[in-house]
Amino acid sequence: MKVLVATDKPFAPVAIEGIRREVEVAGFSLALLEKYSSKEQLLEAVADAEALIIRSDLIDAEVIAAAPKLKIVVRAGAGYDNVDLDAASKAGVCVMNTPGQNSNAVAELVFGLLVFAFRNFYNGSSGFELKGKRIGIHAYGNVGRNVARIAKGFGMEVAAYDAFCPAASIEADGVKALPSAEELYASCDVVSLHIPATEQTKKSIGKILLEKMPKGAVLVNTARKEVIDEEALLLFMKERPDFKYLTDILPANDAAMQEAGKGRYFSTPKKMGAQTAEANINAGIAAAQQIVDFLKNGNESFRVN
Numbered sequence: 001m002k003v004l005v006a007t008d009k010p011f012a013p014v015a016i017e018g019i020r021r022e023v024e025v026a027g028f029s030l031a032l033l034e035k036y037s038s039k040e041q042l043l044e045a046v047a048d049a050e051a052l053i054i055r056s057d058l059i060d061a062e063v064i065a066a067a068p069k070l071k072i073v074v075r076a077g078a079g080y081d082n083v084d085l086d087a088a089s090k091a092g093v094c095v096m097n098t099p100g101q102n103s104n105a106v107a108e109l110v111f112g113l114l115v116f117a118f119r120n121f122y123n124g125s126s127g128f129e130l131k132g133k134r135i136g137i138h139a140y141g142n143v144g145r146n147v148a149r150i151a152k153g154f155g156m157e158v159a160a161y162d163a164f165c166p167a168a169s170i171e172a173d174g175v176k177a178l179p180s181a182e183e184l185y186a187s188c189d190v191v192s193l194h195i196p197a198t199e200q201t202k203k204s205i206g207k208i209l210l211e212k213m214p215k216g217a218v219l220v221n222t223a224r225k226e227v228i229d230e231e232a233l234l235l236f237m238k239e240r241p242d243f244k245y246l247t248d249i250l251p252a253n254d255a256a257m258q259e260a261g262k263g264r265y266f267s268t269p270k271k272m273g274a275q276t277a278e279a280n281i282n283a284g285i286a287a288a289q290q291i292v293d294f295l296k297n298g299n300e301s302f303r304v305n
């Protein structure tokens with residue numbers, strides 16, 4: 001059985017070593033397609049693959065159709081909006097992600113961005129401290145929980161809203177559970193965004209929620225750019241000179257945002273949230289282990305389609 005690692009942006013060599021160990025000990029063979037330069041290369045490589053490990057690589061209906069032996073695709077990471085789930089389901093292909101493996105890395109970046117902004121992007125002027133401020137966590141999943149843990153270390157007050165996670169489970173962590181996104185945005189100095197990009201959440205962060213934010217509020221987005229109504233955000237940036245926006249996902253209108261939000265806007269040039277050695281290794285090895293467990297034992301625990 002061939003397990004293919006197809007990554008435009010490769011794993012660290014030490015992660016590949018770990019993946020190889022998991023796959024070969026199970027008696028399967030590992031093939032690598034790294035830094036591929038065309039979709040044709042990907043289509044060719046998947047032709048005889050039974051299992052596929054990917055990162056942010058686009059797996060659309062054409063790729064699925066080119067892989068007649070494919071049984072499973074694992075996205076080494078949390079979001080899986082780069083995989084066409086309908087096409088996979090129709091072809092009988094199981095799709096999984098590796099939840100939780102990169103969440104500490106993303107959560108640490110949230111605070112890197114926040115300290116940077118609270119200290120006026122290190123421009124030499126006097127800034128503010130996080131201690132005593134109220135942070136609102138929008139979606140209390142794997143990343144959100146890590147943000148809560150670290151926020152407490154900073155001495156912040158922590159609140160959260162999640163559409164599906166029970167309030168009792170949020171409160172059990174010593175975090176105030178709020179009943180709506182509106183209340184979260186209205187009552188927090190900082191909102192940290194961790195909702196997935198779904199049909200329901202796309203462009204859901206716009207005028208209505210932004211206008212609820214108090215004076216001096218900061219929105220930090222390490223989730224997806226698709227969840228933001230970018231036009232509404234740009235307008236809000238112009239209307240509210242006290243508001244700051246920090247993101248790990250370069251907006252399509254970055255140039256206009258830079259212009260409108262001078263000294264109040266920052267985007268990492270490339271998505272950095274999961275870019276740590278630890279997250280890379282954890283997610284890669286988890287993907288390999290999930291594939292082995294699926295192919296040998298039929299374990300579908302992390303199935304998303």
Ligand SMILES: NC(=O)c1ccc[n+]([C@@H]2O[C@H](COP(=O)([O-])OP(=O)(O)OC[C@H]3O[C@@H](n4cnc5c(N)ncnc54)[C@H](O)[C@@H]3O)[C@@H](O)[C@H]2O)c1
Binds near residue numbers: 164
């Ligand atoms: N910047 C990066 O490199 C990076 C890395 C990892 C994850 N991410 C993004 O962060 C997101 C969160 O990651 P995670 O690991 O915490 O995912 P997760 O699946 O563990 O948590 C997502 C949470 O969102 C909640 N949710 C779903 N729809 C909602 C809605 N409409 N309103 C409120 N809550 C809702 C779910 O109940 C769940 O608790 C991912 O979907 C991904 O897009 C980015």
